[in-house]
Amino acid sequence: MLTLISAMSSNMEIYNTFGIPATADRYLVVEEESQLRGMLSSGQLVSPYLILGGGSNVVFTKHFPGTIIHLENKGIRMLEETPGQGDVLVESAAGEVWDDFVRHCVAQGWYGVENLAAIPGTVGAAPVQNVGAYGVEAKDIVYRVRAFEIATGVERVFTNEECQFAYRNSVFKGALKNRYIIWSVVFRLHKQFTPNLQYKALLEALQAAGIEQPTPQQLADIITDFRWRKLPRPEEMGSAGSFFKNPVVSVAQFEELRSAYPDIVAYPISEGYKLAAGWLIERAGWKGRSLGRCGVYDKQALVLVNHGGCTGAEVVALADAVAQDVHKLFGVTLEKEAIII
Numbered sequence: 001m002l003t004l005i006s007a008m009s010s011n012m013e014i015y016n017t018f019g020i021p022a023t024a025d026r027y028l029v030v031e032e033e034s035q036l037r038g039m040l041s042s043g044q045l046v047s048p049y050l051i052l053g054g055g056s057n058v059v060f061t062k063h064f065p066g067t068i069i070h071l072e073n074k075g076i077r078m079l080e081e082t083p084g085q086g087d088v089l090v091e092s093a094a095g096e097v098w099d100d101f102v103r104h105c106v107a108q109g110w111y112g113v114e115n116l117a118a119i120p121g122t123v124g125a126a127p128v129q130n131v132g133a134y135g136v137e138a139k140d141i142v143y144r145v146r147a148f149e150i151a152t153g154v155e156r157v158f159t160n161e162e163c164q165f166a167y168r169n170s171v172f173k174g175a176l177k178n179r180y181i182i183w184s185v186v187f188r189l190h191k192q193f194t195p196n197l198q199y200k201a202l203l204e205a206l207q208a209a210g211i212e213q214p215t216p217q218q219l220a221d222i223i224t225d226f227r228w229r230k231l232p233r234p235e236e237m238g239s240a241g242s243f244f245k246n247p248v249v250s251v252a253q254f255e256e257l258r259s260a261y262p263d264i265v266a267y268p269i270s271e272g273y274k275l276a277a278g279w280l281i282e283r284a285g286w287k288g289r290s291l292g293r294c295g296v297y298d299k300q301a302l303v304l305v306n307h308g309g310c311t312g313a314e315v316v317a318l319a320d321a322v323a324q325d326v327h328k329l330f331g332v333t334l335e336k337e338a339i340i341i
């Protein structure tokens with residue numbers, strides 16, 4: 001017997017921050033581990049499957065002809081203190097809202113996650129694309145991930161290394177895409193607060209606020225405020241945040257680009273240079289422009305936005321047009337960060 005925690009009719013719309021009308025054959029909400037185990041062992045799940053958290057990194061382009069699984073499991077607890085090292089292992093259920101988790105950690109005196117404040121979505125999705133902001137990525141703090149294979153129901157624990165974290169990527173977005181349900185994540189955090197202020201714009205925002213040595217709370221607040229000045233709030237304008245990844249090019253290609261465009265924005269990394277995709281899009285003339293009801297955000301060219309009634313097909317058409325022009329101008333390929341469904 002399939003444990004149907006909650007089922008929606010196929011006409012019901014599924015929440016996503018882009019605000020795109022989306023439907024699926026089945027939509028299951030799971031709150032308890034026993035329900036999940038029962039559901040997986042029943043062998044009656046209708047494929048294809050899609051695990052959906054807060055819907056903040058997806059673009060629905062059509063009706064989903066299968067089962068959407070949405071986790072609503074809750075709970076955050078400290079598992080262990082590692083004496084001498086000042087670290088704590090903190091476990092969070094996948095269904096927790098990411099920002100609630102960040103705020104809870106700050107309040108408890110568990111540090112290292114403050115720079116990731118206000119990223120939309122859930123804890124379970126954070127390892128999937130190795131969420132990152134202001135010089136910190138999930139890979140820096142994820143200790144292990146507990147997940148269930150959908151096809152077999154078998155539980156598996158992934159170490160940080162086994163997650164194969166990379167820039168906005170992991171094994172869950174690659175080889176094991178849609179194969180595992182992440183049920184909980186253990187983070188390694190610190191009891192000693194050492195603010196990570198390596199991101200220049202963040203340092204400037206703190207200076208502008210007259211703060212030299214921020215408390216963890218102040219740091220999370222400043223980051224939250226800073227983010228929402230640059231990004232559209234989902235309740236006001238639909239988007240999936242940064243739509244493209246910042247492309248990585250070789251040193252030789254970067255030098256060539258820099259001689260043609262001396263003001264190009266780029267950061268040196270071990271593989272060469274990471275180019276600011278927003279700068280490329282802006283220089284290709286797309287900032288603030290629209291195609292149909294989908295547009296390039298006028299405050300940040302890396303973000304595609306829903307101007308009202310936009311469909312997934314319109315988002316993809318705009319993304320392709322932008323990527324094509326960037327390639328024509330710079331010879332650089334833009335890869336989508338958002339997941340097209």
Ligand SMILES: Cc1cc2nc3c(=O)[nH]c(=O)nc-3n(C[C@H](O)[C@H](O)[C@H](O)COP(=O)(O)OP(=O)(O)OC[C@H]3O[C@@H](n4cnc5c(N)ncnc54)[C@H](O)[C@@H]3O)c2cc1C
Nearest residue numbers: 051053054055056057120121122124125131132182240241
């Ligand atoms: C305004 C805005 C700003 C953003 N800023 C940032 C940012 O600064 N940095 C950043 O990295 N991202 C950012 N994002 C993108 C997004 O917030 C993150 O990717 C987030 O982790 C997605 O969480 P979600 O729960 O909404 O996942 P969803 O969009 O629901 O799903 C994303 C992917 O994860 C999979 N998934 C979700 N939950 C699970 C689970 N429990 N088990 C297995 N797979 C799962 C889904 O199948 C899908 O492939 C932003 C988005 C918006 C709208």
